[in-house]
Amino acid sequence: NAGVTQTPKFQVLKTGQSMTLQCAQDMNHNSMYWYRQDPGMGLRLIYYSASEGTTDKGEVPNGYNVSRLNKREFSLRLESAAPSQTSVYFCASSEGGAPRWETQYFGPGTRLLVL
């Protein structure tokens, strides 16, 4: 099993450009998450999806949109990138679909630089 995979690994954008970060999991998990990691701030939740067809805002959703394409895939879109969105983005998944704690499995991350 590959676990959680993310593409691309690294991306450079100019301010105002758009892009989509892709995430896929092969563990048949119901829940998927997008986090951003900034120096000294740990990870912060952007959006999550408790099941196919549902999405909810996390702590820092502004400037992002998400799509739960199917059970396996959860994409994060930046419509008009800003330098403040320079960060490392992590996708994660977990087994259940209810809002309770359970082990989350993380992908290797996408490093995004917005100039």
Added chain:
Amino acid sequence: GNSVTQMEGPVTLSEEAFLTINCTYTATGYPSLFWYVQYPGEGLQLLLKATKADDKGSNKGFEATYRKETTSFHLEKGSVQVSDSAVYFCALWGAGNMLTFGGGTRLMVKP
């Protein structure tokens, strides 16, 4: 709201030294507490957890005890190895139904 505070790094130790990484939290109610580890170039992995006061989580020689009276969950290991070099994150799950992470502490172990 919920918050997690960790000691700033990097923490540099020699192999076989004793490790402590401090973690304190602020939360309403009775959160569950976790340590995650991020090895170079990889995503985060759950290292250990504790779900109620006085619980001790342990894994791979690491331990942490949930201390409600001091709102702390310090990570300890008796003898670190070079392979333990990584970034360690303390986190909690509480009201709001999401994980709140600390800023991370980088550990560097020298042979």
